[in-house]
Amino acid sequence: MIASYLTYYVIKPEGRTNYGELIDPRAHPMPALGATTLDGKPSELDSFRGKWIMLQVAGGDCGDACRKRLHDMRQLRLAQGKDMDRIERVWLVTDGQPLETVLMREYDGTRMLRVSADAVGRWLPVEQGGRPEDHIYMIDPLGNLMMRFPRDADPNKIKKDLSKLLKASRIG
Numbered sequence: 529m530i531a532s533y534l535t536y537y538v539i540k541p542e543g544r545t546n547y548g549e550l551i552d553p554r555a556h557p558m559p560a561l562g563a564t565t566l567d568g569k570p571s572e573l574d575s576f577r578g579k580w581i582m583l584q585v586a587g588g589d590c591g592d593a594c595r596k597r598l599h600d601m602r603q604l605r606l607a608q609g610k611d612m613d614r615i616e617r618v619w620l621v622t623d624g625q626p627l628e629t630v631l632m633r634e635y636d637g638t639r640m641l642r643v644s645a646d647a648v649g650r651w652l653p654v655e656q657g658g659r660p661e662d663h664i665y666m667i668d669p670l671g672n673l674m675m676r677f678p679r680d681a682d683p684n685k686i687k688k689d690l691s692k693l694l695k696a697s698r699i700g
Contacts, residue, residue: 546675546692547685551653553672559651563620563641566627571641574671579616580693580700581667585648585660588625593680597664598635600683607687611694614669620648622661655679666693669700 558573565571573581582601586594601617608615617638621627622645632640651673652660658679664686666675675693677686 547682547689548666548675548677551673551676553668553674556651556653556673558667558671558673559647561620561641561643561647561651563643566621566632566640566642573618573641573667576616576618576639576667577671578669578700580614580669580690580697581616581618583618583620583665583667584663585620585622585652587623587645587661588621588627590627590631594661595631598631598638600681600686601638601664602635604683604687604690608690608694614694614700615690622648652676666690669697 560572563571563573573583582604584594584597584601586597590598598617598619605612605615605617617635619635619638619640620643621640622643624642627640648660652663652665653676654660654662655678662679664677664681665673666677666689668674675689677689
């Protein structure tokens with residue numbers, strides 16, 4: 529009895545079961561980013577409302593970390609099986625640099641939107657000393673930014689979070 533009292537009141541067990549960090553959507557409402565498709569047509573993240581959005585941010589050069597996140601996002605979506613159609617993958621390209629054709633074909637199905645790096649930086653929360661390019665973000669079907677995964681996130685742990693979100697959600 530003493531051990532349980534000590535554990536509950538002193539050590540305080542943590543009830544958190546999610547890997548990603550939950551974000552208060554009221555603190556980070558989705559702004560109009562002035563996004564465009566790669567061919568210059570206006571587009572916004574609102575056009576994906578009704579689906580869960582896995583979001584990553586990177587420049588057009590897309591180094592190794594960027595490619596790993598694109599790969600992880602593709603595999604995580606596929607791992608959801610029958611629920612994979614409930615998820616959209618979005619890459620916010622923060623510069624005007626042309627993308628490699630091979631990269632675009634390899635990650636076909638990923639929505640690629642050009643946005644201002646400043647607009648993204650003002651919107652997306654980051655870890656202390658981090659950058660938006662370090663994370664994968666989740667946006668719920670209502671358009672609320674709600675989760676951020678850590679830098680160099682473990683895809684297996686993200687998969688568990690995604691499965692829980694899709695199971696608990698009746699929307700999207």
